[in-house]
Amino acid sequence: MKRFATVCLSIFLLSMSLTASAQTTVIKAGHLVDVEAGMATSNQMILVVDGVITEIGKNLKIPAEAEVIDLSDSYVMPGLIDSHTHVTMTEMPGADINDFGSYYYTGLIETTAFRAIQGVTQARSLLETGFTYIRDVGNNALYADIEVRRAIDGGWIPGPNMIVSGRLISPFGGQFQMQPEKPGLGNPEYFYADNPTELRKAIRENIHYGATVIKIIVDNQPYIYSVEDIAAAVDEAGRVGLKVAAHAYSPEAIHNAVLAGVASIEHGNNPTDETLALMKEKGTYLVGTDFPASRSSQAAFERILERNRRAYAAGTPMAFGSDVVYSRPDWTRGELTLEFLESFTEAGIPNDYILRMFTMNAADLLGVDTGQIKVGLAADMIAFEDNPLQDVTALRAVHFVMKDGTVYKQDGQFKWETPRNMNNPRRKTKRSVLKPRTGN
Template identity: 45%
Template sequence: MIHCSTSPMHFDSMHDFQSTSPVYRTIITSLLLVAVLAGPGSTVAQDLVIRAGHLVDVESGSILEDQEIVVREGIIDRVGPWRDGAVGAREESLLDLSERYVLPGLFDTHTHMSLVVDRKKDGGNFFVTSLLDNTPYRAIQGVANARDMLAAGFTTIRDVGNSGNYGDTALKTAITEGLVPGPTMHTAGRIIAPFGGQFFLQPEKRALGEPEYFYADTPGEIRKAVRENLHFGADFIKIVVDDQRYIYSVDEIRLFVEEARRAGTYISAHCWTEQGARNAIAAGVHSIEHGPYMPNDVLEDARKAGVWIVGTEFTVEGLAQSFTGDDLSAIEAEHEAFVDRLRRAHALGVPYVFGSDIVYAKEGETRSSLTFTILDSFRKAGIPPADQLRAMTLSASRMMGLDGQRGLVKTGWAADIVAMPANPLDDTRALEAIDVVIKDGRLFRHADRIGY
């Protein structure tokens, strides 16, 4: 898979700025205001020498004791045994993590940074959220969520849409240009779906589903939707296969796949039903999002085709908070379906990665603390800690097309590094106490100090 990169937006004159769409001008102005209020920042990476007491090798699932990590210009320059006296005149650049467990920055491959469903405001109904919250406001929500995720150790995320009118790509641009702190982001732009998207509309209110969703029901509409998303900065394409009575056929999904491949990118397919997953795999998508009801033969098809499972294994509370309805027995049954599918996928050797799909707000919790609850389902499914860590680092890197760039503490890779007091190979709950975060060679968090 080739990552389809896009250049950040630059405006050479006020005329260039004024010639952009009104929505984009509003979003960019809002993000600039956030950047001013947040204070000045620097995009210059720091040269560091890190003494890692316990370096977690996520590839092998082992620990290397007393290691030295040298970081230059945001890239790891050396990893090896600690050399006494090696720092010398660089004493000011030494970061002593000799009592910490050190590992690569974490990935979340299914996020919605610019979506916050809040029962106190919208009754827990995402459709109402989309009507109440405009795109500039949602982009600012994304700034807060992205900063929180980075502080918790998530240095790379894949944002799969639901951000209004390209709020996600505006957020990505702001992070890339150093206006606001946040993880490396790949974004989907507007989710493409059959008419209705994930909403159930009334005939006289059919326009209310847009711009949250980009409707595409004919070959021409499919090509236009893909091209428009890529034009406005999407890195990959997200489609909804099966949230209505009608679902995309194999031939229709194949059109998406072909159009995306011509542009050097891929299709991420939201599939909730067995048939939706069958169609998506047969058509050649890159990843299945959710897929709770995939039987073993469909999982085998995914394994043979090299299709990634981004499982979003919600807890019972997560399902109850994210979706309307109060049938607890149905919610518990759906949670068990997610856990069982993860257990079977792991046993069958299907490639899978960590993805949270957290969209709801809960008093006393943050976006990142809710994200870690997904690991409760991994533990319930019996996934060993080493495999949980791989799903959150190296495997996620490969799924996102970042292998060789991010996801390992290794010479030549980006210096995305986190540390914590306890060993995550014993219990991944240790990740919830990450207190050191380095992003592209810049120390973002050190104990209670957060920010560049």
């Protein structure tokens, strides 16, 4: 009883201190971009209390304790979301990209520790460029992604919020050709699972270690996952409210994954028109991960544009995903990620839809409360000078970034101070994103 009273008292004091230190900010937005409506309204004020948007309007009363941020000469829109990142994979140079060589070697040679350190820099770069949420979908050695997320959530390093997959689940061999004396070289990068029972076991293990999305590789081997295999994965993940992202290139693999009820098709290079229509019907997202022209042959880039035109015309829901694992001299990971805009502009997709792919569509796919500037959603916002509804490349000049109400970039300068109260964050799956399915 005494112990109970002590607990109650500390909860009371904790809530008091939270109330006392409520962080209140007012943003004066010269132009507020409503991505859902595809329009901008002028001279809006946005009230943010403890990381959440609580009021929006032309003439808000500014609370006495509020910090006022003047963005009256800027366009303000929701923070960007990349639905397909690999922050803990940076390919080693020297091998031919077309045979996946460099990324195979990277998995073989680099340690989890070094890859987690690389993830720290890549995550910071994405935040600095305007990405406030990412979904990291595997290639993390042995759960480096989960430790990067833990460090960000615990305040040790700056970075976007992260949905993470843990290890990639694939049929025997992963994405590569093994040789029979060393069949396990794909491990731990890939978790081999060849039937519904093995898939369920792999998913439970990933969830145990902290995965908040499940990523399966449907078709990098001659044996592809069947509808039955994938449906078992969707069922097992769904038991704790997680979604399944399916890496699929071929028409058959894409079709199997859509029929089985995955949340998204990753890559999805060759969908039939019939499957694109089915994706519209079932609300399955296409996360195209289209290489920009600088990374493709002209013919390959044309095929990407053609697929994007078909998907847009079919009404298939689309969310932005980059899949950047490469580097280029003088470019940050964040800058490389925004190079992909041309895959959509050159396909003739309207600017307002492109903005939705980078914000509310991706938030819907991730299942997170952000992606729009609306009362009740997380205060994830970016700002830049030009109108993105007229020219989406305006996104490449983000000078202001707020994530969960905290400012990380202002007047073009990244803001980060070493925290003064470092504690060791718990290693635990964030329950807040796990909403168990009810009914079965």
